[in-house]
Amino acid sequence: MAREIYAYECTECGTLHYPFKMRCRNCGELEPFKFKTVPLPKRGKLLTFTKVYNLPAAYEVATLGIAIVELANGIRVTGQLEVDDPTIGMDLLGDVGVVREEPYNRYWGFIFRAA
Amino acid sequence: MRDVYVAGIGITSFTRLEYPLAEIAAFPAMLAMKDSGLTGIEQVYVANMGAARVNHQTALASAVVDSLSLTPAGAASIENGPASGSAAIKEGFLAVASGMHDIVLVTGAERMREVNNLEATDFIATLTHPLAEYIYGVTLPSHAAMFTRLYMEKYGVTERHLAMVAVKNQNNAMLNEFAHLHQPITIEGILDSPEAMTNNPYVAEPLRFFDACPVSDGGAAVILVSEEVAKSIDRPLVRIAGVGQATDTHAVHERENPTDLLAVRRAAELSFGMAGLTPSDVDVAELHDAFTILEIAESEEVGFFAKGEGHIALEKGETALDGRLPINPSGGLKGKGHPVGATGVGQAHEIVHQLRGEAGARQIADARIGFTCNFGGFGNNVICLTFVREN
Structure with missing residues (x-):
């Protein structure tokens, strides 16, 4: 499922x-x-975004894309963004994946990619 | 309600402090008691955000009141995120205004350099929505960056404007002996030179290193008193004329217009309304510039400039130390530092300093009306205070 x-x-x-x-x-x-x-629908438009370099403890990557996305039904969500050269207003497709991993714990949330 | 006056002020340097948190709260409190000549404190409020998480200490106010040998005075800790300081001032104000107490000590303290930068960033990020923001790795710099990008698109703010805020406030901080950053910077060095990307790398695009405040330890205190007490001591009379507080959605993405800071607008309206004053009456202001964009946006939302025109006023030098409306003469959070729980009290300290005419090289001539904006969360809990010099 x-x-x-x-x-x-x-x-x-x-x-x-x-x-x-x-x-x-x-x-x-x-x-x-x-x-x-x-x-929530998976399709949406990119409202605003950033590429973060100083990540909090628990993230062992160099940078992380963060975005606010307006979904097809008008609801807005925050999520991770995996797009190389994002532009405001671009169409995105969200996947539900692991967005944070701690010892003995994984958190699932939106990961958006170009539609 | 009774009128409430600031009778005494005290502050530590905002920097890395190598003594315990309770003492960071107590030190400026003793300076404030000495400043006012008042020691008969009836109630103590201690503003702090991270004691339990960062310093492994709870019930901070009980430790502080004892360290100050003020027992059996009442004492309570106030945790309200980065707006803890002004929230504690509001509580102190209410305690005096209500007639319940005549002499109240409000002290704010933070010791967040005890942990490394990753942990400090994570600690502040815990104020975001746990399930809709925090789990994604959202931090305060990421909120500020996403907000900045929209401001750039909509209003034409550029990286140059942001750098101008950084330069202005760090230059102001050079004149403040208590400031964290005593480091002169230039637009050339942080934006235009070939070395700029090395000197000033991105922390969260489009925000760079010099767009963010430092992580500071520090404490600040004020003593709030009734009119009768204020007039019995030989100190300049500075009255807290307006107190306004407002809130906004916890998750930033829920805001209808993502470039609005409605809690700032509302808190300022309430503060000015209570004081019977308008934004154009203000002589000097301390705004919560945890990120350079926030000084610009707040200067609009509190009513100093029209929406979308804060960066134009900045360009014209209107907010400089010698401008029409100096903003953040202390250096602001950017230059003076941001020990989160103490910041609101630190802002009040600077305004009282200015209204008393004691601010030395950064003194704004004839300042009589001052204003502070203490911005909690990413604008979800904001307190604005209006101060008036009376004699």
Whole structure:
């Protein structure tokens, strides 16, 4: 099964949130956990990006691409970027891969490449 | 609410300090007590971000109040990310304004050079969203870099403008004995010369080494008092006239317009509104330039310049020490340093110094109204303070 990253849709008003929130920012429903998970689309456009050289502990690579991407449904996400010469507005395709590795722990998230 | 005055100030050098964190908090507090002549402290607030994580120490305020032999005064630690300092000042303000206390000590301290650069960068990155940002290796320089790229696209800010902020603030820092960086730099050396890429490499494109503040240890303190106490001591009267705080989304990507810093705008509006003043009344300001782009963007959001025109004011020299509205005469975070939990108190220290006319070679002539912007997270928790010299 393909791995997914999920957005959270308020079951009261339908507003999509990413990341998760306890309370809907649109309708303010007070009953907790009134959200259903909705897989985020993988296609999107590059909103802004950087190539980072001074990485925090846990990254044993020379540089890392970081981006904010607007997905096809309008939801924006942060992710890693594997594009040699990125330009704002370019089409991207996201994959869900390992974005951080610690001893005994791996974290999965968006890795974007040129569509 | 009662009026609240700053009766005393103290600061350590912002640099690498080889003594324990509690003493970095206590040292400037003693200077502030000596400055004000007041020792009858009723309540202590200690601003700090990293004690538990970086220095393996919790309940810092209990250690500081004891080190200062101020027990049994009340004491509490305030952790609010890089805006801890101003958050502690806000608590101190409320304690005096409410009438609960007459004399409150606010001290901020950080000792983050105890760990190496990788760990320090990771420590600051823990303020990002744990699941939507941190796991990707997002750091504060990466947020600032992505923000800068959009600012360049939209408003025509260039690497040259960023370098101008760095040069201005490091030159100001040359005049500040407490500043971390006493290193004169030139546009030639960091941007134009063949050696510039070696002197000033990228840390997160398009931001370079000299676009970022140093990692500093340091402490700063203020003593906040009621009007009655302020008028009983022989010190210049500086009143905290406005306190504004606002927040924004935790994950930066959720902001509708990614070049807006809405929490800065709102915090400034609240601060000026409370003070009954406007941005054009300000004589001197300390803005949170953890990255050069932030000085430009904040100078717009707080209302000094129109959106997208901060870099033009910078170009014209309006924000220089001898300009119409000097910004970061202390050197700012860029030149003076950024011991995160202490920074907001350090900004207040500089403004009070300026409004008292005690700032020596970097004194802004006849400064009577000062302003600080302390920027927590990547703009998700911001506090702006307005100060007025009264006599």
